[in-house]
Amino acid sequence: MNIWYFHHYAGGPGMGRLTRPYHLSRAWAHTGHTTTNFVASFHHMLDIKEPLPPELTVDGVRYVALPARPYSGNGLGRIKNMGDYCRAVLHLPARVPSDLAKPDAIIVSSPQPFAIFPAAKLARQFGAHLTFEVRDLWPLSLIEINGTSKFHPFAILTAFTEWFAYRKANLVSSVLGGAEAHMRAHGLGPNKFVHVPNAVSLARLTMPEVPTTAAGLTAAAQIAAWKAEGRLVAIHPGAQGAPNGLDKLLEAMSLDECAGDRRPVRRFAGWYWRYGRTTQG
Structure with missing residues (x-):
């Protein structure tokens, strides 16, 4: 066809x-x-x-x-x-x-x-x-x-x-x-x-992805540093526009009912509200 x-x-x-x-x-x-x-x-x-x-x-x-x-x-x-x-x-x-x-x-x-x-x-x-x-x-x-x-x-x-x-x-x-x-x-x-x-x-998941841009290299270095500190790293790779509801996800993750240490989530939530929403998409 x-x-x-x-x-x-x-x-x-x-x-x-x-x-x-x-x-x-x-x-x-x-x-x-x-x-x-x-x-x-x-x-x-x-x-x-x-x-x-x-x-x-x-x-x-x-x-x-x-x-x-x-x-x-x-x-x-x-x-x-x-x-x-x-x-x-x-x-x-x-x-x-x-x-x-x-x-x-x-x-x-x-x-x-x-x-x-x-x-x-x-x-x-x-x-x-x-x-x-x-x-x-x-x-x-x-x-x-x-x-x-x-x-x-x-x-x-x-x-x-x-x-x-x-x-x-x-x-x-x-x-x-x-x-x-x-x-x-x-x-x-x-x-x-x-x-x-x-x-x-x-098939693409088995291929090592090597960042080539300055922003990608900086992000990769930061992620590696967080992992070395023993942190759990969660990545949202999609868009950050209004339809995606990332704010709701962060609010849910920050609830007192959530188990574990919530400080990294709250730190990320604070970063998102200060900076992430200005670079949507």
Whole structure:
């Protein structure tokens, strides 16, 4: 099967942080499928803040970079970048490499959901199975987390996009296991939902990870010093944004009912409230 995977912020080792397309592509390759990842030529999740070349391969995983203007911040420039990507998807048949076979399956991942519109047209054109992969619930994330009004123009646009995607996709997958009820209430038909959680490559766990940045080397040295003192070191490797609730975890760990010495937890909690929240993400 030939898969076209549209992920605006697709990454991989040495390329970008969002590596789900990379790992899925490698897993599909082991089962005999071919995948091409269509990524924006520029996005803020790239390791090197320069536009990508039109084509590149990372450990056998193929990427085609669609033209999208550089931007900074979270304003109009980023929205225009999304528009560039969607226009490039719409005109993809006229610009794809000649050796790129027509797709049997098209997957649209929704760090930004708008590519579902041109991708649905491509699916009709090629007779391909269309899957919508939900990362964030739009516009619910905007409304519940950011406090955006449901009547905000962007919230209305994403609500229509959500409605369109649930109706046009043959299958809707999500890392959010409890999302089906919400989706069914917003137009998703029966037997169209599948939960595909994030995972980890066990092979990579056996590889020694050596930090290469100054911050990484400093952190590694501090962790080694704490271990030498006999301390228990707990690491939160994920984001520190409002949706992640790290403050609740720290409060729970600091309760008097928790067993053991709570002073290291409280010291870390104090550090987090003073410094950690200013460097979220």
